[in-house]
Amino acid sequence: MRKKACLLLILSWISLLPASAQLKEISTENLGLVPLPKEVKAYEGKFTLPSKVIISAKTKDELNTADFLKTYLGELGKEVTITPDAKLATIKLKIGGTGSSKNPESYELTVDKSGASLSASAGPGLFYASQTLMQLMPPKVQESIELPYVRITDEPTFKWRGNMLDVARHFFPVSFVKKYIDYLAAYKINTFHWHLTDDQGWRIEIKKYPKLTTISAFRNESLIGPQQLMKKPEDYKYDGMPHGGFYTQEQIKEVIDYAQKRYITIVPEIEMPGHSVAVLAAYPELACKPGPYQTRTLWGISEDIVCPSEQTFQFFEDVLTEVVQLFPGKYVHIGGDEAPKDRWRESDLVKDIMKKEKLKDVEKVQGWFNSRIEKFLLAKGKKLIGWDEILEGGITPKSTIMSWRGEKGGIEAARHGNEVVMSPSTHLYLDHGQNPVPHSPVEPTMIGGYLPLEKVYGYNPLSSELTPEQHKYILGPQANLWTEYITTPEKVEYMLFPRILALSEVAWTPYANKNYSDFLQRLGKQFPRLDAKNILYRVPEPGGMETNKIVTQGDKAILTLTTLYPGSQIRYTLDGTVPNETSDVYTKPLPIPINKNLKVRAITITPNGRHSVPAEVVIP
Structure with missing residues (x-):
């Protein structure tokens, strides 16, 4: 029994x-x-x-x-x-x-x-x-x-899993901002950094300063083509089309509510003291040098920044008072990057400040400026976060650093016990190109260099230069999408996908558990999901044309081509022309004669008819 x-x-x-x-x-x-x-x-x-x-x-x-x-x-x-x-x-x-x-x-x-x-x-x-x-x-x-x-x-590896969208260079409507938030939520990214102000446009309604939305929110025209290639005055050409827009405070609340339902925190960025020409266009009295100014039509860095006067502090305190009442999150981003000090060096006001505050270096004036803003934010229950340049003027132990010029700033800040978000342009700037050919006509114009999917995926936010104890100050990674040349929602999607999926794994999955080949296999199953949502992602070109993957047999080079998208076709040409739907279909490894200098090009065509850019190799 x-x-x-x-x-x-x-x-x-x-x-x-x-x-x-x-x-x-x-x-x-x-x-x-x-x-x-x-x-x-x-x-x-x-x-x-x-x-x-x-x-x-x-x-x-x-x-x-x-x-x-x-x-x-x-x-x-x-x-x-x-x-x-x-x-x-x-x-x-x-x-x-x-x-x-x-x-x-x-x-x-x-x-x-x-x-x-x-x-x-x-x-x-x-x-x-x-x-x-x-x-x-x-x-x-x-x-x-x-x-x-x-x-x-x-469970996630990092508590900060961020992505930034710049709406200052090109304005995007509320409907697209919501779609963008959906993209983040689908892949467990929990922080949306909203870059709301810059030289080329101010995008948030501030009721106390109405000229920010009647003047600063608009520019007369935009530069055509990649500015970094322009060497002579005659190279600079403009489209002649006014551009602008802004979000009302009611729209801001609507977006915040939308994000909260998806458990996404929005971090607003209000740039200061640099990247503020749009502010000076409306309120030139905040400059060290007499105006007039106009909302900037060039990209890059401007020497014109706000002067650190009491009037300027009052302006930003008024602005931030309205900002913190709107955004319930813990952090407010103040930018702090790319602020040349030429105007400050020439200013009697700044010289008086340096004398009064016993500051021997004009760079330290920005540290003093930031400290005053931080004290104001702390009194409002918020934490200051800024780009890594704010280290140069000195920071307090409560400041949070977003390290974009590589990891150096983040490493320095973590060693001092400051919170850090790792966001190096070398690995996480999604406005950088996805094609190895610089400024390729088949891709949107890019800001920086070549940033392929594999490089994004391979990033580890926990630098080996830091100790395990210091790693605790690394909140997590963040990818950024600057929009000087990203002019439409379709181009945003193209630059974002599929690299944002690589970011999601950098932020969620322990580095030791990551495997790029395994990721690619899983990524292939995500493309039909992106299609179902009508996301215009970049279709990856065929693999197998990298020189290290080509096998030689006698007088032939053998190309074994692969595609990430299940059910898609690979079509190729051997004469250097761009393949299309009528080109030969790849069905088995291609034997290519050696010593003929043949240029092989291949594309992926998805089941719904979308094409990749061509992959190519010359067989010498």
Whole structure:
């Protein structure tokens, strides 16, 4: 009897285990999840979603996530009901519980014969669980929707996972800003840095200073072509078209509310003391040198910056008072970069300040300027963050550094115990080119050099020059998209995707767990999702034409071409012309004669007809 009772107890215990624990574990390679979860297991078996899906949710955060799932499932043709009764649910949402991690962004996701269960200790984690669940579903309507049996335990590596959009150089409407926030949310990026002001435009309504939106928000015209290639005055040509726009405070609130529902914090940037020509166009009395000024039509750095007068401090304190009332986040970005001091060196006012404050270097005046602004922000319950140039004038222990000129500034700041966001232009400036040919006519004009997907993916925000103790000051990475030459939403998407998926894994997945080849395999499964959302991403060109991948056999070079997009074609030419839909289809390795100087070019054509730029190689 005792043996029988024991056996019954064991059988009863087994029956209480998750269904996945009783199934054979299988490979996870076909899941295609980005970013890669911390721990993911897949099992034999699939759960078929019924035509009528019931989601259980009670709390505010559960109901918020339930609404996202309801919308997505509706797009897949499912009828969805939300109920507080978990016993009735196909998809169960739960915040809290004994097994929940204390990290508000961690989550657990299980799919088994009973359906899907998503749990987290707080709203952000539950929302991220839903994003992962949606990646397990098809991107568009199909007759039967099957979810693979999985058990996923996940949490991010970094708490700051950022992306910046510059709306000052080119203005983008609220509708696109919301889409941009959706892009970030889909890949678990939690910080949207909104670059709102610069020499070429001021984009936020400040009620106390109406001329910021009637004058500073508009410029007369824009430069045509890459400014960095212009050497002579006659090279500078303009489009003759006024450009501008701004967000009302009501629109700002609307965007903030939209972001909060996606657990994204918005960090506003109000540039000072440099990049402020647009301010001087409306309020020239804030300059050290008499005006007039006009909102700048050139890109780059201007010597005209605001003067550190009491009038200027009053202006920025008034502006920031309205800004902090709008933005609930912890940080306010003050820029602080690229502020030439020529005007300050010539200013009697600045000389008096240096004498009074015992400052021997004019660069230290900017440190004094920043300290006053920081003290004001701290009194409002906010933290100052600025580009790494603010180190040159001196910073307080409370300042946060965004390191963009490489990692040097971030390393210095972390060694002093300051918070750091790593954002080096060498790896995370998404306005840099994606084609190895500089200023290629087949790609949007770029600011910097060549920044391929692999280089973004390979970035590690935790510098080896810092100790493990100092690593704790690295909040995380951030990629930036400056828009001098990114003039339309379509060009934004082209520069953002697919590199933003690489960023998401840099920010979410431990560096030791990253593998580029594995990432590419998972990335291929994301392209149909981008297509379903009508995102005009850059179609990756075929691989295999890199010189280190070409195999020589006798008098032939063998090209083995690959494509990341499942179901796409590769078409090629051997005469140097750009391939199209009528060119030869690649079906097997290509033997190319050596000593003929043949230029081989190949493109990927996706199932919906989009083309990559051509990859090319000359076989000597």
